[in-house]
Amino acid sequence: MTDRITHLIHHPYQPPGGFEAPQAGVFKASTVFFPTVAAMRSREWKDKSAYTYGLHGTPTSYALEERLATLEGGAECLLVPSGLAALGLVAMSLLKSGDEVLVPDNAYGPNKSIVEGELKGWGITHQYYDPMDPQDLEAQISSRTKLVWLEAAGSVTLEFPNLVEMVRICQRRKVLTALDNTWGAGLAFNAFDLVPGAQVPVAVDISAHALTKYPSGGGDVLMGSVVTRNPSLHLKLKLTHMRFGIGVGMNDVEAVLRSLPTIGLRYRAHDVATRALAVWAQTQPEFVQVLHPALPKSPGHGHWMALTGGEEGTAAGLFSVMLDARFTQAQTDAFCDALKLFKLGYSWGGPISLVVPYELETMRTAWPAHLLPGTLVRFSVGLEDAADLQADIAQALEVLR
Numbered sequence: 001m002t003d004r005i006t007h008l009i010h011h012p013y014q015p016p017g018g019f020e021a022p023q024a025g026v027f028k029a030s031t032v033f034f035p036t037v038a039a040m041r042s043r044e045w046k047d048k049s050a051y052t053y054g055l056h057g058t059p060t061s062y063a064l065e066e067r068l069a070t071l072e073g074g075a076e077c078l079l080v081p082s083g084l085a086a087l088g089l090v091a092m093s094l095l096k097s098g099d100e101v102l103v104p105d106n107a108y109g110p111n112k113s114i115v116e117g118e119l120k121g122w123g124i125t126h127q128y129y130d131p132m133d134p135q136d137l138e139a140q141i142s143s144r145t146k147l148v149w150l151e152a153a154g155s156v157t158l159e160f161p162n163l164v165e166m167v168r169i170c171q172r173r174k175v176l177t178a179l180d181n182t183w184g185a186g187l188a189f190n191a192f193d194l195v196p197g198a199q200v201p202v203a204v205d206i207s208a209h210a211l212t213k214y215p216s217g218g219g220d221v222l223m224g225s226v227v228t229r230n231p232s233l234h235l236k237l238k239l240t241h242m243r244f245g246i247g248v249g250m251n252d253v254e255a256v257l258r259s260l261p262t263i264g265l266r267y268r269a270h271d272v273a274t275r276a277l278a279v280w281a282q283t284q285p286e287f288v289q290v291l292h293p294a295l296p297k298s299p300g301h302g303h304w305m306a307l308t309g310g311e312e313g314t315a316a317g318l319f320s321v322m323l324d325a326r327f328t329q330a331q332t333d334a335f336c337d338a339l340k341l342f343k344l345g346y347s348w349g350g351p352i353s354l355v356v357p358y359e360l361e362t363m364r365t366a367w368p369a370h371l372l373p374g375t376l377v378r379f380s381v382g383l384e385d386a387a388d389l390q391a392d393i394a395q396a397l398e399v400l401r
């Protein structure tokens with residue numbers, strides 16, 4: 001080798017192994033080298049025994065997958081570029097023309113958009129069920145039902161379903177369940193062991209999670225995961241994942257790995273501040289209803305208590321308020337505009353508090369019986385001081401007085 005550039009590109013230096021530090025290294029690759037053609041031909045890419053190509057993973061993504069599977073009580077994990085991609089992967093992998101999927105009427109809006117805007121065109125039908133009525137879910141299961149989506153709590157209206165009963169129904173009827181587990185984040189309850197000690201485990205089949213929220217915690221990364229416990233189900237999802245090439249970037253994986261150790265502390269801190277604000281919000285006359293599963297008057301409070309261990313249990317940092325029906329949408333918007341610490345923006349789980357006014361009538365098949373009439377505003381509570389956040393809401397309420 002005489003050319004200096006060739007020498008540079010094929011530089012023989014190998015740093016010493018055994019480097020150990022608090023944070024895992026960032027291994028980035030599209031290409032992965034094989035020592036021989038035989039090794040290339042015999043490489044098994046479907047498990048974590050080796051490396052094949054960047055899309056199949058590097059030590060960095062393997063590490064995050066294993067940690068997330070542990071966090072959620074599952075066995076295997078796939079990483080995808082967003083929480084929404086996780087929902088899409090599950091649908092694309094498990095549903096075929098002629099199948100039907102059941103979706104709760106309070107589902108994360110873009111998941112409804114997947115079934116209405118994409119699956120429908122592929123000959124896959126859907127039904128919306130009442131998330132607060134397991135009997136309604138059971139009544140809608142037919143021989144064509146191949147997947148039931150679950151969400152606890154609902155991401156905007158925060159009613160808490162009888163998750164245990166719904167999973168039991170689906171287990172009895174042998175229908176796959178997929179939980180959008182973003183709210184619980186693997187912390188509020190174990191989706192793969194909903195009734196600890198039960199003789200037959202009460203478990204969802206799939207947990208999809210927007211890592212964009214708590215695992216990232218920074219408001220700066222988009223990523224999703226799909227965790228399972230059944231090896232053949234994982235393989236089915238993995239094949240779809242590979243065929244469509246929906247891998248993730250290792251710098252983003254590193255950002256999530258860096259935040260993950262503090263997820264428990266952050267979740268608890270968001271929870272404590274959110275509950276304080278939700279309790280206070282109940283005393284404000286403009287808010288006719290406050291939605292947060294830890295509030296006794298919030299829909300599904302008993303289900304949240306039973307699943308998470310009651311007052312000792314945890315809840316995500318979201319609460320919604322229903323503004324009295326006498327206020328117009330324009331007045332509600334003005335209230336949101338008047339907030340200073342709460343920024344207008346989607347998503348949650350980051351350090352900065354956020355607010356979004358929702359037009360609920362455009363999101364539901366019918367106005368839910370458990371919600372009073374009015375206009376809904378959802379708050380995502382960040383890591384600011386709760387008293388400052390309360391003062392911010394109080395000053396914004398002045399525009400309504």
Ligand SMILES: *Cc1c(COP(=O)(O)O)cnc(C)c1O
Pocket residue numbers: 081082083084085108155180182183210211212213222223224347
């Ligand atoms: C944010 C969110 C998603 C989607 O996550 P993205 O990473 O933003 O695509 C899915 N489900 C729920 C409940 C969410 O809150």
